[in-house]
Amino acid sequence: MSYVVRIRYFYAGGLCSLCMTVIGCGALDDQPQQESHASNSSEAQSAEVDARPVNPAHFIESALAAPIVQEERALSDGTVALCYVISTYSEPQEHAMGPWAPTTIDDGADKGGIWLDKGEVYDVDGPFVRDIAEFYGDPEWKLYREDGSVIMTDTKEAFEAAARPDVDPKYYNHVVEGRPEWIDRQVSVFVIPVQPIYQNQPTSIGGGAGGPDRGTHNDAPPPRGQGGPPPLRPNMDGGRPPRPDGGAADGDQRGGPGFAALGVAFNGVEFAPPAPLQAILAAHTIAPFDDAGGHLNPHEGYHYHAVTGHTKEIAQSDGHAPMIGYMLDGYALFALESEDGSVPVGLDECGGHWDATRGYHYHAGAAGENQIIKAFRGIPGTMATVD
Ligand SMILES: [Zn+2]
Numbered sequence: 001m002s003y004v005v006r007i008r009y010f011y012a013g014g015l016c017s018l019c020m021t022v023i024g025c026g027a028l029d030d031q032p033q034q035e036s037h038a039s040n041s042s043e044a045q046s047a048e049v050d051a052r053p054v055n056p057a058h059f060i061e062s063a064l065a066a067p068i069v070q071e072e073r074a075l076s077d078g079t080v081a082l083c084y085v086i087s088t089y090s091e092p093q094e095h096a097m098g099p100w101a102p103t104t105i106d107d108g109a110d111k112g113g114i115w116l117d118k119g120e121v122y123d124v125d126g127p128f129v130r131d132i133a134e135f136y137g138d139p140e141w142k143l144y145r146e147d148g149s150v151i152m153t154d155t156k157e158a159f160e161a162a163a164r165p166d167v168d169p170k171y172y173n174h175v176v177e178g179r180p181e182w183i184d185r186q187v188s189v190f191v192i193p194v195q196p197i198y199q200n201q202p203t204s205i206g207g208g209a210g211g212p213d214r215g216t217h218n219d220a221p222p223p224r225g226q227g228g229p230p231p232l233r234p235n236m237d238g239g240r241p242p243r244p245d246g247g248a249a250d251g252d253q254r255g256g257p258g259f260a261a262l263g264v265a266f267n268g269v270e271f272a273p274p275a276p277l278q279a280i281l282a283a284h285t286i287a288p289f290d291d292a293g294g295h296l297n298p299h300e301g302y303h304y305h306a307v308t309g310h311t312k313e314i315a316q317s318d319g320h321a322p323m324i325g326y327m328l329d330g331y332a333l334f335a336l337e338s339e340d341g342s343v344p345v346g347l348d349e350c351g352g353h354w355d356a357t358r359g360y361h362y363h364a365g366a367a368g369e370n371q372i373i374k375a376f377r378g379i380p381g382t383m384a385t386v387d
């Protein structure tokens with residue numbers, strides 16, 4: 001679909017919202033401050049009533065494929081709410097994409113990206129590729145040739161055949177790397193409620209009931225909340241139209257249960273659900289992320305599986321971790337670490353908490369966890385890719 005047609009699509013949605021309310025940059029500061037409460041239960045109550053509105057002015061303008069508009073839209077559970085419709089190119093504005101795979105086993109870390117395993121972040125440099133059989137304790141791995149060159153998907157066709165759940169056996173033992181020039185420019189349309197709607201029962205990000213990322217969820221660390229989390233609300237059937245592509249081994253199972261995206265950075269790039277590392281590794285492939293935590297998928301373009309501090313940040317005057325984006329439920333996402341390097345304690349089963357300055361908000365999981373948030377505290381909106 002051409003650029004022109006895409007634009008027509010957005011405008012067909014209703015241009016009435018040219019009169020959208022743009023909340024100024026000082027919106028957070030202008031919010032009435034809630035009193036700080038001593039007990040957890042009154043904190044939870046505060047979180048419920050204390051919904052800070054999304055501020056569309058935080059998005060980088062050049063990331064937008066169309067002006068952000070306000071429209072009444074159905075959220076993923078069918079609830080109709082006033083939403084921001086945010087159409088982005090899902091291309092980073094502040095950093096380059098890649099590199100992902102080194103070319104030879106002698107290459108340094110500057111020639112490759114990162115890999116995530118059991119909470120740790122590893123540089124995908126030449127030696128990492130060379131030693132991967134040892135790393136995983138499995139002699140079937142061999143990602144390089146005798147001349148030291150790395151075996152990778154070096155054509156668009158190879159990439160497409162390797163980046164799917166049923167990896168073409170020809171591409172077993174390959175580093176799977178997509179290149180920007182192989183991907184058609186697409187527009188991602190994020191529909192996010194203007195005012196987050198707090199739920200006592202979180203909405204699961206899904207993917208655990210089937211599909212290639214099942215193993216990832218089984219390996220996920222236990223929730224950090226105290227006393228065990230309440231049962232997660234399953235995704236409702238039909239809440240999100242099935243994706244046409246049927247998923248990709250890089251993780252992006254779109255046809256099954258689960259959300260296509262978790263949220264969006266201020267540069268318009270999607271924060272994605274966990275990459276299905278077990279499925280990827282089962283084919284003796286790795287699909288490295290660049291240093292910004294992103295990689296490409298044939299159907300979806302560039303997206304992040306980890307937060308590593310490469311995108312636009314909005315500093316907080318009290319030393320709290322900077323704000324880096326919004327999740328689909330309208331709650332803001334903040335980096336993990338405060339200015340002094342400390343990390344928040346006592347986050348709930350979604351990966352969020354409440355404070356008097358910011359209301360309820362999330363903190364991104366540590367990059368190695370392959371899990372940006374754990375569940376949605378609010379009713380999530382939707383994301384669709386238009387191409
Ligand atoms: Zn991915």
Ligand SMILES: [Zn+2]
Pocket residue numbers: 320334344353355361363
């Ligand atoms: Zn916080």
